[in-house]
Amino acid sequence: MGELSVNTISTSKERDHFIKYLLNDIRALEMMVEQDLIEKDITRIGSEQELCLVDNHWRPAPVALELLAKINDPHFTTELALFNMEINLDPIILEGNCFQTLKQDLKNWLDIAENAAQSQDTKVLLTGILPTIKHKHINLQYMTPKDRYFALAESMKMRRKGEFEFHISGTDELITRHDSVMFESCNTSFQMHYQVSPEKFVDTYNWAQIISGPVLASSTNSPLLLSKRLWRETRIALFQQSLDTRNSLDPRREKLPRVTFGNHWIKDSIVDIYKEDIMRFEPLLGKTLKSPHSLHTLENGKIPLLEALRLHNSTIYKWNRPCFGISDNGKPHLRIENRYLASGPSITDEIANMVFWTGLMSNVPQDINQITKKLDFDDVKTNFLKAAKLGLENRFKWFHNRKYSASELIQNELIPMAREGLIKKGVNTKDVDYYLEVILCRVGTGRTGSQWLLDSYNINRKRSSNDEALITATAGIYKRQQQNLPVCKWALPALQEAGNWSTYYHTIEQIMSTDVLTVKEDDMLDLVASIMDWKQVRHVPVENEAGKLVGLVTAGLVVHFLSKRGKERKLKTRISDFMFTKLEMCCVSPETTISEAIQKMKQYNMSCLTVIKDDKLVGIVTEKDFVNVSAKLLKEIHNQRS
Numbered sequence: 001m002g003e004l005s006v007n008t009i010s011t012s013k014e015r016d017h018f019i020k021y022l023l024n025d026i027r028a029l030e031m032m033v034e035q036d037l038i039e040k041d042i043t044r045i046g047s048e049q050e051l052c053l054v055d056n057h058w059r060p061a062p063v064a065l066e067l068l069a070k071i072n073d074p075h076f077t078t079e080l081a082l083f084n085m086e087i088n089l090d091p092i093i094l095e096g097n098c099f100q101t102l103k104q105d106l107k108n109w110l111d112i113a114e115n116a117a118q119s120q121d122t123k124v125l126l127t128g129i130l131p132t133i134k135h136k137h138i139n140l141q142y143m144t145p146k147d148r149y150f151a152l153a154e155s156m157k158m159r160r161k162g163e164f165e166f167h168i169s170g171t172d173e174l175i176t177r178h179d180s181v182m183f184e185s186c187n188t189s190f191q192m193h194y195q196v197s198p199e200k201f202v203d204t205y206n207w208a209q210i211i212s213g214p215v216l217a218s219s220t221n222s223p224l225l226l227s228k229r230l231w232r233e234t235r236i237a238l239f240q241q242s243l244d245t246r247n248s249l250d251p252r253r254e255k256l257p258r259v260t261f262g263n264h265w266i267k268d269s270i271v272d273i274y275k276e277d278i279m280r281f282e283p284l285l286g287k288t289l290k291s292p293h294s295l296h297t298l299e300n301g302k303i304p305l306l307e308a309l310r311l312h313n314s315t316i317y318k319w320n321r322p323c324f325g326i327s328d329n330g331k332p333h334l335r336i337e338n339r340y341l342a343s344g345p346s347i348t349d350e351i352a353n354m355v356f357w358t359g360l361m362s363n364v365p366q367d368i369n370q371i372t373k374k375l376d377f378d379d380v381k382t383n384f385l386k387a388a389k390l391g392l393e394n395r396f397k398w399f400h401n402r403k404y405s406a407s408e409l410i411q412n413e414l415i416p417m418a419r420e421g422l423i424k425k426g427v428n429t430k431d432v433d434y435y436l437e438v439i440l441c442r443v444g445t446g447r448t449g450s451q452w453l454l455d456s457y458n459i460n461r462k463r464s465s466n467d468e469a470l471i472t473a474t475a476g477i478y479k480r481q482q483q484n485l486p487v488c489k490w491a492l493p494a495l496q497e498a499g500n501w502s503t504y505y506h507t508i509e510q511i512m513s514t515d516v517l518t519v520k521e522d523d524m525l526d527l528v529a530s531i532m533d534w535k536q537v538r539h540v541p542v543e544n545e546a547g548k549l550v551g552l553v554t555a556g557l558v559v560h561f562l563s564k565r566g567k568e569r570k571l572k573t574r575i576s577d578f579m580f581t582k583l584e585m586c587c588v589s590p591e592t593t594i595s596e597a598i599q600k601m602k603q604y605n606m607s608c609l610t611v612i613k614d615d616k617l618v619g620i621v622t623e624k625d626f627v628n629v630s631a632k633l634l635k636e637i638h639n640q641r642s
Helices: 012-034 064-071 098-118 147-160 181-186 198-217 234-242 270-280 294-299 307-313 347-361 368-374 377-393 406-424 429-445 449-461 466-483 525-535 555-568 594-604 623-641
Strands: 044-055 076-078 084-088 122-125 164-169 173-178 190-196 320-326 332-338 395-397 403-405 539-543 549-554 608-613 616-622
Touching: 012 270, 012 294, 012 307, 044 098, 044 347, 064 076, 064 084, 064 098, 084 098, 098 122, 098 347, 098 429, 122 466, 147 181, 164 181, 164 234, 181 234, 190 198, 190 347, 198 270, 198 320, 198 332, 198 347, 198 368, 198 377, 198 395, 198 406, 234 377, 270 307, 270 320, 307 320, 347 406, 347 429, 377 395, 377 406, 377 449, 395 406, 403 406, 406 429, 449 466, 525 539, 525 555, 539 616, 549 555, 549 608, 594 608, 594 623, 616 623
Parallel strands: none
Antiparallel strands: 044 084, 044 122, 044 190, 076 084, 164 173, 190 332, 320 332, 395 403, 539 549, 608 616
16 A cells, blocks of 8 residues: 555645655656666566455454564555555566565465464455455454555545445446445455566556456456455456545546556656646645655755655556666666456466566567557457456457457467567576466366356355355365465365354344345235235335335234235225334344344244344344254254264
């Protein structure tokens, strides 16, 4: 998430101060490019590993600060949520055994994180979106208490002037609102960096945009959010919508989102990207800058840090982000940061993704300048978005107006290009072949991380609840990551892999049904009777026109009413005439414990309970649900004894 010692820009004086430094930084960068002061003719690669922390029930564990204190190493840092952390790996030169080194470094740091996590009864998990994350985990109480995150949340809220709106459609559909940036904390990525010489930056950046779609399609790993099956890489849509300062109340202005793929090719230099960002995006964060401005530093023969420019750039979330940095040797350099790939599914998969991407980045076509004149940028952007939605099921529009299936393009065109690029760089041929074979295995079998998750969830939810299917998938990810096999060779998880189910069932939220049929209080009796008959249900909640729960109809009430009225009943009898309205006897919250719920049902002789959150109906739990849980637990006890 970038530098932590920052603040919200709340006055015009603070804004003027920051922009003054920002404009000086731009001019200083221009001069460094013109004067050939930026490092060239060396290619370093680097990465940032974001990870999830889960408890023994496979749910988010907000213990990042405790783990960071225990680890006490600058390679580790915080993320937006307390159940996430980040590891910043040291950059290495792209040559020889670099990928062996990278894999070993990553494994070593993850082992350190895992050992520290065990002291907190916590596990480290690599996944794009944690399957078991729930609405309650994405509120401000789970935000990491650091100035940057509070400043970001406050600044976003000021500019949004309303709640953040989410609408993502896939097999299922997510439509919701949220009052903070915390939805962004659902996303966990494996970010990759590639150093570029200044004179090659434009061509390499445009090429990075072109290859984004197929690279993403081969690597999707985030199909589930809040038990909804959405995009193959749901992070792409979620990240944009969770940090979107635009407001739907004023659709007339054509404004870019802060999370963006871009709208056109770049033509001259990296400076053009930064200039456009300054023109289009007002600063979200600021900091007190007391040192001499960049031009003064440059005039004195020193390299400026460009603090204002780097801070502003960190709040504009391009999927291919241009970066300025200072190497350990004190020289300034330029990088392209790949931000669109998810964390996981395994270390092997992540290194394979990096091999594929860096190989392509090392083999920019010689006629790339002509390609960008013939290839429409909108087609490249569409390729990217369709890859996020459909993964390997997408078709790509490519050079010479040709269309390829994802597998054709990756297997026949891009894998050979990536291999050639890495061989030119002198990378170990054995490593190149091994990791590119991992990509080929994924593409050939169709078994990406997202496909494995969907298969796991779809199979297990047919024999269990949604919650159990999500827990099983999460446990399955963790156990297979320990084996470090690529995801294309993973078996699907069985329910028993999650461990002892008797320790999981605690709250009503875990066993309730969210697929609830409702009627209106002014509906006819015949409608609710028909619904009960058609769906074989015995309980139907009643809502008013505002969507508020006002009653409950049970099969017993229907039978009682009909027997009481007999032949005299009117066909147009309304549900409000006989529904149960003592809601305090049948309403619970998702956080109500199962034992409390059972006690309430016994106390009031209820056969079901309606589940309410923020005055809205979110679920229902019936006697049948308790019987199903009891049967599962009794079977588990029997198996343990035998």
